[in-house]
Amino acid sequence: MLSIRNIVKQYANHRALDDVSIEVEQGKIFGLLGPNGAGKTSLIRIINQITAPDSGEVWINGEKLNPSHIAQIGYLPEERGLYKKMEIGEQMLYLARLKGMGKDEAIRKIKFWFEKMDMQTWWNKKVEDLSKGMQQKVQFVATVVHEPKLIILDEPFSGFDPVNAEIITQEILELNKKGATIIFSTHRMESVEQLCDHIALIHKSKKILDGSVKEIKNSYRNNTFKIEYHANGSDFKQNSELFDVNSQLETEEGNQVRVTIKSGKTANDVLAWLIPQVHITQLTEVVPSINEIFIQKVTALN
Amino acid sequence: MNKTLLIIQREYFSRVKKKSFLLMTFLVPLLFIGMYALVIFIFIKGDDNVKKIQVLDQSGIFANKLSNKKNLDFQFINGSYENAKKEMLSSETDFLLFVPANFESSSNIEIVSEKKPGLNIVGDIEDQLETVLLDKRLIQAGIDTAVINQAKPQLNINARQITDEGEKDASVGASFVVGFVAAFLIYISLFIYGTQVMRGVIEEKTTRIIEVIVSSVKPFQLMLGKILGIGMVGLTQFLLWIILSAGLATLAGTLLINDDETQTKVEQMGKDRAAAAAPGAGNSDSEMFNNFSKAATTVDFPYILGTFLFYFLGGYLIYSALFAAVGSAVDNETETQQFMLPITLPLIFTFIIGMNFIVNNPDSPLSFWLSMVPFTSPIAMMIRIPFGVPAWELALSMTLLIGGFLFTTWVAARIYRVGILMYGKKTSYKELAKWFMYKE
Numbered sequence: 001m002l003s004i005r006n007i008v009k010q011y012a013n014h015r016a017l018d019d020v021s022i023e024v025e026q027g028k029i030f031g032l033l034g035p036n037g038a039g040k041t042s043l044i045r046i047i048n049q050i051t052a053p054d055s056g057e058v059w060i061n062g063e064k065l066n067p068s069h070i071a072q073i074g075y076l077p078e079e080r081g082l083y084k085k086m087e088i089g090e091q092m093l094y095l096a097r098l099k100g101m102g103k104d105e106a107i108r109k110i111k112f113w114f115e116k117m118d119m120q121t122w123w124n125k126k127v128e129d130l131s132k133g134m135q136q137k138v139q140f141v142a143t144v145v146h147e148p149k150l151i152i153l154d155e156p157f158s159g160f161d162p163v164n165a166e167i168i169t170q171e172i173l174e175l176n177k178k179g180a181t182i183i184f185s186t187h188r189m190e191s192v193e194q195l196c197d198h199i200a201l202i203h204k205s206k207k208i209l210d211g212s213v214k215e216i217k218n219s220y221r222n223n224t225f226k227i228e229y230h231a232n233g234s235d236f237k238q239n240s241e242l243f244d245v246n247s248q249l250e251t252e253e254g255n256q257v258r259v260t261i262k263s264g265k266t267a268n269d270v271l272a273w274l275i276p277q278v279h280i281t282q283l284t285e286v287v288p289s290i291n292e293i294f295i296q297k298v299t300a301l302n
Numbered sequence: 303m304n305k306t307l308l309i310i311q312r313e314y315f316s317r318v319k320k321k322s323f324l325l326m327t328f329l330v331p332l333l334f335i336g337m338y339a340l341v342i343f344i345f346i347k348g349d350d351n352v353k354k355i356q357v358l359d360q361s362g363i364f365a366n367k368l369s370n371k372k373n374l375d376f377q378f379i380n381g382s383y384e385n386a387k388k389e390m391l392s393s394e395t396d397f398l399l400f401v402p403a404n405f406e407s408s409s410n411i412e413i414v415s416e417k418k419p420g421l422n423i424v425g426d427i428e429d430q431l432e433t434v435l436l437d438k439r440l441i442q443a444g445i446d447t448a449v450i451n452q453a454k455p456q457l458n459i460n461a462r463q464i465t466d467e468g469e470k471d472a473s474v475g476a477s478f479v480v481g482f483v484a485a486f487l488i489y490i491s492l493f494i495y496g497t498q499v500m501r502g503v504i505e506e507k508t509t510r511i512i513e514v515i516v517s518s519v520k521p522f523q524l525m526l527g528k529i530l531g532i533g534m535v536g537l538t539q540f541l542l543w544i545i546l547s548a549g550l551a552t553l554a555g556t557l558l559i560n561d562d563e564t565q566t567k568v569e570q571m572g573k574d575r576a577a578a579a580a581p582g583a584g585n586s587d588s589e590m591f592n593n594f595s596k597a598a599t600t601v602d603f604p605y606i607l608g609t610f611l612f613y614f615l616g617g618y619l620i621y622s623a624l625f626a627a628v629g630s631a632v633d634n635e636t637e638t639q640q641f642m643l644p645i646t647l648p649l650i651f652t653f654i655i656g657m658n659f660i661v662n663n664p665d666s667p668l669s670f671w672l673s674m675v676p677f678t679s680p681i682a683m684m685i686r687i688p689f690g691v692p693a694w695e696l697a698l699s700m701t702l703l704i705g706g707f708l709f710t711t712w713v714a715a716r717i718y719r720v721g722i723l724m725y726g727k728k729t730s731y732k733e734l735a736k737w738f739m740y741k742e
Binding site for chain 2 (some may be wrong): 012026045048049050051070073075077079080081083084085086094097098099100139142268
């Protein structure tokens with residue numbers, strides 16, 4: 001769907017993007033991750049044709065990026081903004097028509113979304129009369145009203161209360177189900193694992209990691225398990241051939257231990273060793289969160 | 303192009319629908335007409351407050367020779383000065399004019415009152431006294447005053463201008479007024495509408511809607527749409543003002559003229575003035591009216607209006623592009639000051655030079671060059687046009703104005719496209735130059 005090839009963007013005295021290439025597949029939810037100032041917004045602006053790259057190309061559905069693609073892209077910028085004195089309905093209509101929609105169709109779609117988002121009564125209100133959360137909802141509708149095939153959301157949940165954030169999440173998933181490809185730019189990793197199929201990590205204007213969330217997580221597994229148990233009087237004996245104990249914790253509910261299993265051995269072997277000695281209540285594999293991977297990657301590079 | 307049209311529409315209607323626009327549109331002509339009506343009203347009604355003046359003329363020269371006017375009522379009395387003073391204080395008489403017998407040698411005529419007399423009352427009385435005295439002295443010298451009045455020359459130079467269409471009356475006064483008004487209107491409106499463009503750009507930047515918009519249209523389209531939309535607001539306002547003013551003026555005119563009483567009053571007053579004015583004091587009011595209406599007909603209004611609209615538009619396009627660039631470079635209005643000076647300076651400079659120099663020397667080299675340079679020509683040329691400008695000069699100036707507009711728009715657009723996406727940075731002139739040099 002979207003192919004970003006060797007993009008370089010140089011500003012006067014710093015390089016915002018350095019040879020960044022990303023492939024986004026049709027119908028996926030793609031997470032564009034990176035700390036503040038990494039170059040995410042620069043990349044998004046290039047996809048939106050707000051700025052042009054110094055070198056490199058962007059292709060959409062096998063076509064080189066050109067003004068005809070504007071109608072296919074919906075963009076929710078990180079810095080939200082609407083005309084404060086303009087009536088909501090009129091404003092929606094204006095934005096939709098700027099994206100190339102016909103007047104009648106735009107009105108129909110706006111009415112559909114207003115009903116869906118429970119904002120029918122807002123048509124004649126002005127933006128300045130709405131709460132911040134309501135403004136966010138309006139902005140979201142403005143982003144998707146022209147049924148874009150590619151939706152780019154820059155920090156979509158900032159400024160939403162949990163209830164509205166959930167509504168927006170559901171809407172995003174629904175749009176995705178209907179075939180829209182979604183690019184999701186954020187530095188808040190929790191939201192990523194829940195939503196994204198693929199991610200790319202950008203740090204200091206370079207892409208440092210790229211792939212499906214599952215694969216990335218798998219590649220960062222290191223045979224670490226968390227075991228919860230009740231010690232029946234005495235604790236279990238160590239077995240350095242089977243595992244190393246990383247940490248041990250005693251709580252009111254019982255004991256907790258983190259172990260790294262030696263290569264060649266399995267969790268089953270460890271359980272076989274432990275079961276005769278203690279009462280096991282839970283065993284889970286410790287898979288690093290994207291956040292941990294992110295921090296690990298970034299600190300390793302620094 | 304279609305999207306630019308949408309932007310023009312929004313910019314236009316969002317402003318025209320505002321209450322402040324309607325208010326301005328109706329209030330300004332009303333204010334003008336109101337002022338005009340007030341002047342006429344005062345002129346007709348005059349000072350209703352009639353002043354009673356007792357004249358104690360011990361010389362006997364002025365007895366019954368002072369004529370009552372609309373606000374002066376003379377009463378001639380006899381008696382002693384002291385008694386007259388006391389009487390004046392107790393009665394309703396406002397002034398006591400005391401002419402001693404020996405006033406010609408000692409010039410000690412006095413006017414006594416409780417309150418200070420107005421300057422024009424004293425002047426009026428002085429005029430009348432002088433006229434009477436002059437007549438008396440002329441007669442004493444054996445000169446017939448009737449002969450003198452007849453011999454008094456009444457000169458009025460008719461300025462005539464030779465043009466392609468033949469000779470025509472050239473009224474310098476009317477040219478002056480028309481040029482002044484047109485230049486002033488352009489000067490003011492360039493500021494008003496230029497600032498509106500700048501505010502619009504800053505609004506889009508501070509509300510951050512700019513990012514949504516430029517993901518749909520090119521920054522240049524947005525800038526152009528905004529400039530054209532607001533320019534049309536300006537034209538609409540001018541058009542409404544012209545129509546409303548013309549309508550109201552006609553209405554007021556018919557109402558006033560149809561009023562026979564008023565008309566006779568105006569005529570009567572003209573005669574009064576003419577009769578009362580010291581011989582040789584110049585035009586009477588009715589003559590002034592005549593001259594003015596005659597002068598007004600020498601002005602080619604469609605031509606002036608056409609060039610006015612052209613220079614307003616041209617000047618507006620040049621300056622609003624610059625204002626847009628300034629708006630894009632700052633985060634809020636208070637920061638605009640450092641960039642405003644080089645924009646407003648040529649305007650203020652031309653206006654001052656225009657009002658003091660060009661009106662007096664419409665054909666001097668300085669006037670010529672100021673009316674050629676695109677940044678100054680909208681004001682300078684408008685002052686010159688009523689005096690008559692050769693067609694080639696006008697054509698050259700207009701061409702240069704269009705060229706200047708294209709050039710400034712190009713420069714402004716290059717700054718604008720970068721500026722609108724820059725937040726939270728204090729911008730310097732160096733930075734602007736850097737933005738200008740950026741590639742797409």
